[in-house]
Amino acid sequence: MISIRDLHKYFGSLHVLKGINLDVEKGEVLSVIGASGSGKSTLLYCINGLEPIQGGSVTVDGTDVHAKGTDINKLRQKLGMVFQQWNSFPHLTAQQNVELALKIVKKLPRDQAREIAFRQLNHVGLGDKLDVYPSALSGGQQQRLAIARALAMEPTYMLFDEATSALDPELVGEVLDTMRLLAEEGMTMICVTHEMGFARDVSDRVAFFHKGVMEEIGPPAQIFGDAQSEQTRKFLANVR
């Protein structure tokens, strides 16, 4: 379980997260929505320790992410992260891109790394692109490669930071389909997203962020059909 208690994050004097409390249970799919600048991406970075925090706590399966002495690299193996911009190594094939972290971080022998890379690339529908270099992949395929690379580390949680925002509209669907597949397989996921269809159809719960506050959280039927907060209703009226 990921537990966030009274989380505060500042960038200089800018108070970006203002006392967030949130539990994400194993197997849950949580979508995080909200206007640009409301703190959604920062929340993910605080969860995986890429950003320090100024108050409160984040624990992952009981381990305090920000405590002195926490082995953050080990903890991050539990937290697969997919960013808005895919960042594969251009001089390595798709398969080699997935193998790399397995060999370096997990110290797996080559054969085992190859086998896992093969399996995960097939998992995301890139089984026919093993020997292709990233420059020859579409944006959607590159993003699926990034997902395969994260999955290869066998994470307990997957964090998606607007994984489809940089894609041409016709490529968004294939990445959302891959995320939907993971959700159906029971992966625990926190998805910062602007895709309201995905949030509504795939999530167990949806959290609406407004100016650094988690204004409302609930099942999609509540958020999209019977929002309690006026801010939520206003936001959704503008994005739909």
Ligand SMILES: Nc1ncnc2c1ncn2[C@@H]1O[C@H](COP(=O)(O)OP(=O)(O)OP(=O)(O)O)[C@@H](O)[C@H]1O
């Ligand atoms: N490294 C940083 N240094 C300074 N300010 C930052 C940094 N990262 C984010 N911010 C600021 O923190 C606020 C929240 O940013 P964040 O990226 O979390 O928002 P967001 O809700 O994910 O927005 P978007 O949907 O546009 O990605 C913004 O005002 C942003 O400018």
